[in-house]
């Protein structure tokens with residue numbers, strides 16, 4: 001069996017020990033005589049899975065007690081509507097920082113439900129930096145302030161959070177959740193599609209401060225009301241059972257094999273450091289992001305020649321480095337190096353880039 005290094009932005013690699021454990025438990029989960037895929041979500045055994053996924057997430061992320069953890073579906077994209085339907089209800093306005101396509105989608109969707117105000121944007125330079133924010137320009141009495149913490153397509157990350165005072169900070173953390181510690185208490189709400197760093201596609205995690213639940217607009221569909229899911233422990237309807245199980249295995253791996261998010265951060269910094277260091281010293285390849293705003297997870301780079309970029313992508317694939325083509329809006333390449341990408345995968349990629357540079361530089 002040959003496994004490739006998958007640099008996809010998502011769905012992405014899963015930790016190998018997690019896949020092996022899932023394989024071993026596939027036909028008979030802990031003596032139940034059934035696969036987790038086959039189980040009733042109302043069974044005691046599945047209740048054990050969802051509650052241990054939640055308690056592991058609370059422990060690994062150090063989530064305060066006054067926050068609810070919700071296991072939902074619909075992707076981060078559904079949260080672009082669910083957040084305003086539930087939160088944009090007091091003064092009917094919210095602030096947005098446009099740092100890429102996902103942030104812009106969140107803004108456009110919210111604008112259907114109230115007054116969506118753009119505080120700053122980095123569109124002028126293809127979202128290659130995080131704009132400076134001046135709290136003087138923030139709306140007074142906004143219902144929330146939205147950011148995309150890590151911009152998957154452009155490879156930027158907020159390294160300091162906006163000072164929003166009493167206005168709840170809401171963040172899309174799809175591509176950086178679990179990559180390093182995060183102070184949950186600084187946020188009103190965090191949401192993430194699981195398929196980057198948590199689990200296979202199908203699960204969406206929401207972490208919401210309790211006082212923000214229960215104020216949804218009258219028209220809000222039952223399934224889009226956070227209250228529905230908070231009141232029913234994420235079991236109002238059938239949850240994405242298998243993804244929740246895989247999430248539990250990933251969290252168990254993070255806690256017991258890696259040693260928690262401080263350790264995960266060190267590994268992620270090491271991996272990103274290897275690639276950024278190479279890019280900063282290469283005469284052929286260069287990173288596209290302002291160094292101070294660089295992401296640990298998504299690293300776009302270019303050669304400056306579309307032809308060479310295409311050649312690189314093709315040869316990389318032949319050598320087992322797959323899905324490294326950049327997003328069409330940036331071009332070039334993008335290496336997404338989420339938690340499950342081993343250090344060795346990045347080292348080998350850099351060796352391959354050096355050899356490519358020697359031949360083509």
Ligand SMILES: *Cc1c(COP(=O)(O)O)cnc(C)c1O
Pocket residue numbers: 010074075076077078102148150151152172173174175193194196
């Ligand atoms: C992948 C991604 C999304 C889209 O997630 P879906 O689960 O496909 O809806 C949204 N925001 C960010 C930051 C992402 O990386």
